[in-house]
Amino acid sequence: MLKKLINSAHISFKIAPLDPLLIKSGQATVGGTDMSFMRTYKFGEKEFPFIPGSSIKGMLRAYAEKICRTLGDNKVPVCLPYIDSKKNDLTPDEKAQAACGLRVKEKDKEGNKSRTIISAKMYNISCPVCRLFGSHKYIGRLATSDAYLTKESEGQHRLEIRDGIAIDRLTGGTAGGAKYDFEVLTKGDFETSVDIRNFERWQLGLIGLVFRDMEDGLIRIGFGKSRGLGKIKAEIKNFKIISYNMPLRKLSGIVAHCTEQEKQSYGFFTETNGGEDTPWPECEKKGLRHEYTITELWKNLLEPAVNDLVQFVRTDKWPQKIDEFVAEVN
Template sequence: MFKTLRNELILNYVLEPAGPLLIKSGKDNGLQPERPNMTVMTTYFQGKECPVIPGSSMKGVIRSRLEQLLRSFVKEVGGESREMACYITDNDTPDNCNKKVEDAKNITDVEGKYAVACRACQLFGNTFLASRIKFSDAIGKEGIRLAQRTCVAIDRVTGGVAGRARFDVEVVETGKFYGDIHLRNFALWQVVGLLAVLNDIQQGIVTLGSATSRGFGRVKITALQGQFRDYRLDKPSDVLWGYRGQKDQLKFWQEFEQAGFYQQAPVDLQMLDRWPELMRQRDFLALLQADVR
């Protein structure tokens, strides 16, 4: 899959909280009673401690959402949703891609493992396949403002605070987080699906971090820049190809050009709302079904 580099997509984005954002650090502050019970995760960038959204958090949220979309869209038109996204965390189901490879003792080559994998595992990888997509940490570099929120449990009878069930959390209220997403040897359905999930994040449908059911975790994509690279000499300039070349081309490739992906300039964020609808088109389903099995 990666012996030859055919194409790449590099997305640089800026996220800003649209409300309180809590990516928990997991630190125990028992010896620091003046600190909140839960604190935001931080890292050091250029000698300064900054809040961070780990790449693993971004990958997990985006993978989970895309798996849901793949299952629902394909099943909606009478397809087999199990082939599109397995239940990777459920080791008891036969649809788990890791289990399929373990059970099939005769599959030893990468191509064979890729062929039996679902579409989600083909993109994000599993314990037998490397991922086609990489997520960097999104580091809060500018305008960071932290705040403290007090949370309580409510007594169902009195409506007041239940005993001593009170704790404090640290949240990011404002700031700019810079990160990037890198796709290599991608199929075109993978790009469309990724942009559809980014649109869901932009709309607040998909949230990040902890306490999302209490209004935390909404973010906005305030800047997005994308760049396609194709290293094949025989690729025509007027069409967008996936890693399989002419067999993997997008009929509505003009959507990418209109969004600004070919100009190495900021992408028109209003274009993001087009991708979920594109996922429902027959062209997208044809790309899914044409991908290597």
């Protein structure tokens, strides 16, 4: 990632459950349910349910992968982060989708540590989703925060215990009648935020499409997605674009403000035309920061970003780029 800060986007939003939610806590409970909801202590006193930022990032990433696959015509344009290319029993289809971060080996054929890959190179050869969310080898540009109950929901939230029956995976019947119970949240809104640093414009297009579907209640989070759990609805409370050191006249990403050499080494996508005619909000200048609030306008303003995304996904040379690199260094 570039050492200097060029731009950032900040989205704060509310999450409301449409279905019962279960964000599983890893902790065993004494005499409690088999699966309980994540909890945290507020001011060291009362326990409150919360959703970790990592769960939110996982949800956004999985949905972003789906969107890119939909745009990819007849090729798979993104990797699957859990497929390790070093495994022997992969089908050709799985091999083609192996995780970007796991393709590049730690050691070469002779067992020597392979040369450290500079982050520009790793960014350049990664799939569109890894470029935004990161991989095993690269930290990513998008950061999430933990989601806590809104002020209004504190004390008004509801957690319930449900019974489940373990299904035998082979027969589809119940596994010896084994029963388990789990805790779900049925009432309570959360608030949290997402930050993207040094974004390319198409990345805002991708995150914009995810948020649009989240606003329409089409995305699920947590445990039991195939059993009617986890559907949520998001509401954007604040959407801000920040440009450092330079005012913006329209929505543009990092490629508009970096050097030609940086563009080449990171492989930044050249933005498509468009966006010049859409009214751009007034600047709020705070020191070096030029801030633009687009909370009411984001769907219109992000249209050129979505066009960039479509072009980028269709023309990007992944996975050939990463395959060539791997063949060269390993």
